[in-house]
Amino acid sequence: MSQLIAIVLPTFGLIALGFIAAHLKLLGDRAGDGLSDYVFLIAVPALIFRTLVGGGPIGDNPWGYWVAYFAGVAVVWTLGMLFATRLFGRDRREAAIHGFASGQSNTVLVGVPLILQAYGDAGATPLFLLLAIHLPIMMSTAALLIEAASSEGRKLKIATGLARTIVTHPIILALAAGVAAKSAGVQPTGAALSIVDQLAATASPCALVAMGVALKRYGMLSDRLPVLAISGLKLVLHPFLVWVLAVHILPVPPVWAGVAVLFAAMPCGINAYLVAARYKVGERTASAAVAVSTALSVVTVSGWLWVLGLV
Template identity: 35%
Template sequence: MYDVIGLVIPFFGLIFVGFIAARITRRPLDDLGWMNTFILYVALPALFFQLLSNTPIEQLTAWGYIFGSVFSTFVIFSLMFVASAVLSRGDVAQSTMKGLAAAYGNIGYMGPGIALLALGEEAAVPVALIFCFENIMHFAIAPTMMALSGGKHASPAALALGVVKKIVLHPFIIATAIGVAAAALEFRPPMPVERLLDYLARAAAPCALFAMGVTLALRPLRGMPAEMAPIAMLKLVVHPALCYVVLSWIGDYPPSWVYAAVLLASLPTATNVFVIAQQYGVWVERASASVLVTTCLSVLTVTALLYLITSGLLPPDLFPGR
């Protein structure tokens, strides 16, 4: 248990430091803009490039693994979406946001840091694969469902173009594509460039976690919406459990790959859910609440999951020898 605490304290500690710093300094959230730019456009892309460019190309085409992790996330989204649509009598926009809150984990800011810290460099490839393909799914779902809700009257061609642009032009996905190309060509950048990329990659997780703590501090929770309980249960418990079962059923993957997928599935609601809610003017305050509530609860759930993994109580394959 001491080893688990040693993993969790630096990770969640950075979020807490950001939270306290924001409470003490009382600077507006807009002041975080340049740090978010650095994280989004520089540090995390450098991290993903470094992870993928050093990977044998055959490891980057594990389609069964990609399908299993993305399918698990889609099932969670669908469960929350359908339940909300039934209860709200067909409110597609609000149900979409609830589905995203239950399924869209903080795999960008939190994922690489905790997976690499807990599982080592061998978790780099599965983290990058899951991040890339799950974000493609989320980038496609949000604008499509919002268009179906009637919030924005765009032609099918304009909608499709918007979805493609969100996917193709996202800095993480561009970095992933360049990293895969570098791996295929066995290209290594010159030593000074590689050293710069290393510095940037090492800054990604600390800066992202600090920024997340600041964001949580400056978006206070006003009341506890009733839907937070099922969202938190789906995101923090059901999602990782389903991912574990599906990947165990699909194939015989290395333990670090299975554990990386389960860890990423266990992460709290992504701050991007709040950004999407603001973009469409739907469910904004409750999206912020879902990020805050699931992040606070994840201190307990992620710690418990790490304990199960590090103590050997969670086997890497639920169906060995199948």
């Protein structure tokens, strides 16, 4: 129990702190947006760069690791879309948002702090390699599905803008810079190292407080049945599928398998809401799914930590 508290309490305690601060109006929406921007644009890229440059070899990425995670994504995404159209009467555009929310993990704001708390430096390389490929695959798939179901005439413009966003995303650029520096044997020293270290140290606490502010902002009471279905797919079925594949079927090293399972066990990522807002479809459901799944993940993530033998 003490190990569970040591892993879960720092993560969800800071989320609760952000939520309470927002509820008491100590932090407003602008402050939450500013914190989120800082985390995405500066702190997490610094953390990724520092970890890749200072860590062990980065070429060891077993194929089973990728297959296990994204096979789970494919299943829950498909089910999320089927539930949306067959059970909840939504159109194909909104169904794509439901599927995206069912498979898109909250990696930066919750996943990075929690997984590093659980596995330490040993989990950093598989975490950040999956983090980098997760973003372009998930966002590109969501955009293609929504565009395929859309009759609007702006498809090429939107697709071009999305592609530009993906290839210039700071997380992907940080990964590329870290890989390049590691391959060239270049490491920051002196003042440069101190700056990177200090920025990296702020990533986890700022991300978690920002998530708490976002939870207060988006609310949890909208579109209850679809939101509960999405949350169940994301928090239970997705990590279960990854656990079966990575731990019991495919050749995945134990730490990498554990990182994949915890990555899958994260609540719905805020990108689900951002994509919904971009296309003006399913915004209410996506925002509520982010809030509800994050609240429920306090219990479900604790369960997965126990399954993985970390508590």
